[in-house]
Amino acid sequence: MELSAVWTLITLTILRACRVNSLLPIPLIILEDRIQLNSETKVSCVLPASECRCLEVELKIVTTEKLKNCVSHKGNYSNVTCTLDVTKEMNEMELSCEAHFRTKSKPYKLNIQTEPEFTDCPDKLVWIEGQEASFHCKAKGYPPPNVTCQKDSMTYKEGETFITVKNMSGSYTCRAVNFDSVGKKVTVSVEYxxxxxxxxxxxxxxxxxxxxxxxxxxxxxxxxxxxxxxxxxxxxxxxxxxxxxxxxxxxxxxxxxxxxxxxxxxxxxxxxxxxxxxxxxIEAQTNPALFQKGKGEKLEVVFSNLLLLLLSSSLFYYLC
The missing domain is CATH 2.60.40.10 (Immunoglobulins)
Structure with missing residues (x-):
């Protein structure tokens, strides 16, 4: 298939999609009803139909005289309005409006496969016991990396919120993973x-x-x-x-x-x-009077016991 035929097919496809039956909308010139000499008048160009939303249009007023203060509006019912300083020589002057159509695709980003890299991940975090907290460790790369932080058997996703407790203090390993991986140590201190x-x-x-x-x-x-x-x-x-x-x-x-x-x-x-x-x-141990009384009582008991022992021994000897 020749190149010209390809372009013809593309053009017909676009026009059919825009539902204009192979005819693009024609812009219109709008002038004021009464134009006075040595005055300022407005000249507008309007696109009457906006059926073809897949096309971007640019309107331009064409004349031999100089226009000023032109203001354009794009979108539905595109138009452009300018002012013209009227002189006697402008009588029966021709004005026209050109509509320039162009099409373009939606923008697409070029994504290049790259290994993960931490962009915002502080070395130290301070949390308050009983309050809501989370890890804020952002990473870039393509495909977008998955970021998690782990200590012992506990694993937390980046941005995941939770209520802090004392035993959450310690050293965590935060890791960003896509087709590759990168790690970083983060120290958490829980205050209470x-x-x-x-x-x-x-x-x-x-x-x-x-x-x-x-x-x-x-x-x-x-x-x-x-x-x-x-x-x-x-x-x-x-x-x-x-x-x-x-x-x-x-x-x-x-x-x-x-x-x-x-x-x-x-x-x-x-x-x-x-x-x-x-x-x-203290008084019972340090008062001399109390101490002597107690001591005397103890001596009397010892003497009585000794006397009984002697008497019992003498009686036993006498009987024998």
């Missing part, structure tokens, strides 16, 4: 409000007056919580991080409840521990 685990008392909750006692508060939280104690009483020594409170030579003033306070930017928690200062036992 503090929690008091225990308050240890040494030597015991009940202490003698004059002894030393130590209270140690242990708590968990991210960021690491700040410690403080209430109340502030005399003869108290705090460790550098305030976790440990030591009371030297306790007295009755130290009897009562001690509150450990821990806080970070996500919350505050408290827990109390009671200290009992035992005075009666």
């Amino acid at each position: 409000e503090p929690e008091i685990l225990s308050i240890a008392v040494e030597p015991a909750m009940s202490v003698y007056e004059g002894a030393n006692v130590t209270l140690t508060c242990k708590a968990d939280g991210v960021p690491s919580p700040v410690y403080s104690w209430h109340p502030q009483v005399p003869h108290v020594i705090l460790s550098g991080d305030n976790k440990t409170l030591q009371i030297r030579e306790v007295t009755s003033v130290h009897d009562g409840f001690y509150i450990c306070i821990v806080q970070n930017k996500h919350g505050i928690k408290t827990q109390q521990q009671k200290i009992v200062v035992n005075k009666d036992i």
Whole structure:
């Protein structure tokens, strides 16, 4: 088949698809009814039909005189309107409108097969316990890569949302995969409000007056919580991080409840521990009068037992 015949077939196919029966729409010139000398008049060119939407049209007003302020409108009922400064010499001047049609295909992208590459994937992520979070690791490549992040047996898709918990902290491997694959390490830190685990008392909750006692508060939280104690009483020594409170030579003033306070930017928690200062036992051991009385009572018991033993021995000898 000759080249000209091919083009003829293509043209006929386009015209048939546009439903114009081998005739393209003809543009029309529209003029104002009364045109006055030395004035400005409008000249318009309009395409009366828009049946052929597969064709792009450009309208142009053709005349020997200069037109100005031309404004075009494309789409349904395409048109162009210009202004003309009227002079006596323009009487019976001819104007026409040309419609230039052209066709074009839809745009198609040229996709070249490329290996995956991370474009936006931070090295560190900070989440808040109990809140919604996700991995934001974007990757480019063709075909578009599939991105997942994994730690142990848990795998999360890029953009997938979930509620965070403490054990999600750690190092993840994020991987972008198409016909090839690329990996990246992402460190996740889950922050949460503090929690008091225990308050240890040494030597015991009940202490003698004059002894030393130590209270140690242990708590968990991210960021690491700040410690403080209430109340502030005399003869108290705090460790550098305030976790440990030591009371030297306790007295009755130290009897009562001690509150450990821990806080970070996500919350505050408290827990109390009671200290009992035992005075009666101390007095029983240190009062000389009480001690001598007790000692005398013990000597009397020993002497009585010894006397009974001697008497029983003498009686046994006499009988024998």
